[in-house]
Amino acid sequence: MNNNLSNDLSQAAALLKQSDCNVALTGAGISVASGIPDFRSSDGLWTIFDPMEYATLAAFLHQPEKVWQMFQAVHNTLLGCKPNSAHLALAQLEVAKRLQAVITQNIDGLHQLAGNGTVLELHGNTQSLACPGCGYRQPFDLSQFPPAPVPCPQLAVLPQDHQQAQYLKPDVILFGEDLQPEIIRQFWYWQNKIDVLLVVGTSADVYPAASLPRIVKELGGKVIEINVQPTAVSALADYTLRGRAEIILPQLVEKVG
Numbered sequence: 001m002n003n004n005l006s007n008d009l010s011q012a013a014a015l016l017k018q019s020d021c022n023v024a025l026t027g028a029g030i031s032v033a034s035g036i037p038d039f040r041s042s043d044g045l046w047t048i049f050d051p052m053e054y055a056t057l058a059a060f061l062h063q064p065e066k067v068w069q070m071f072q073a074v075h076n077t078l079l080g081c082k083p084n085s086a087h088l089a090l091a092q093l094e095v096a097k098r099l100q101a102v103i104t105q106n107i108d109g110l111h112q113l114a115g116n117g118t119v120l121e122l123h124g125n126t127q128s129l130a131c132p133g134c135g136y137r138q139p140f141d142l143s144q145f146p147p148a149p150v151p152c153p154q155l156a157v158l159p160q161d162h163q164q165a166q167y168l169k170p171d172v173i174l175f176g177e178d179l180q181p182e183i184i185r186q187f188w189y190w191q192n193k194i195d196v197l198l199v200v201g202t203s204a205d206v207y208p209a210a211s212l213p214r215i216v217k218e219l220g221g222k223v224i225e226i227n228v229q230p231t232a233v234s235a236l237a238d239y240t241l242r243g244r245a246e247i248i249l250p251q252l253v254e255k256v257g
């Protein structure tokens with residue numbers, strides 16, 4: 001380990017130790033070591049499924065069977081994946097009361113599997129099916145992924161109140177779809193409380209995650225970035241810990257003690 005990284009790790013750890021509200025903002029980079037390639041990387045999902053063709057609400061409304069192929073591929077990628085040492089380090093930080101929440105853009109549920117109790121999933125998750133037409137939700141088991149779109153059961157009950165969609169989809173946010181109001185409310189709650197934001201494995205260029213590092217800084221908080229390469233966050237981060245999350249995070253958490 002070079003001296004700069006070692007010094008920055010120590011100072012970042014000291015910051016986490018002395019602050020009351022530490023929150024992690026995570027993205028695809030934290031789950032790569034769990035076998036989930038970043039959708040946008042060269043071996044990611046978007047090389048097979050053009051997101052503007054498959055991952056939009058309009059596409060699901062008009063061609064649910066076609067979009068289901070993408071959901072099936074996501075499901076195949078996530079099935080059986082387990083938390084890696086980066087997820088486990090964040091869970092350890094929460095147990096030590098040095099991490100108050102995880103805000104994630106990931107839909108893989110690995111933070112909860114690692115043991116984190118307060119996880120805000122900005123883009124939803126794959127543990128339930130939801131109807132874009134009426135908000136109906138039902139839990140479902142990843143190991144029993146439906147082979148084709150499932151019609152919304154509310155269609156028969158509330159045909160008048162039902163808009164557009166006729167089928168349930170995994171409860172993840174597609175392009176062109178609004179975040180759930182409760183998620184936005186919780187996001188704003190944490191945004192105003194954060195003393196230290198730990199940005200892990202994300203270039204944070206999708207709203208609302210994109211605005212968070214800047215707002216934390218404007219409100220007097222600090223930002224620590226862990227990423228393999230420079231991002232827009234690097235320019236305003238107080239400490240940038242360059243490297244893979246599964247290597248760097250355990251080292252940081254060990255120093256927090």
Ligand SMILES: [Zn+2]
Pocket residue numbers: 131132133134135136152153154155162
């Ligand atoms: Zn419905």
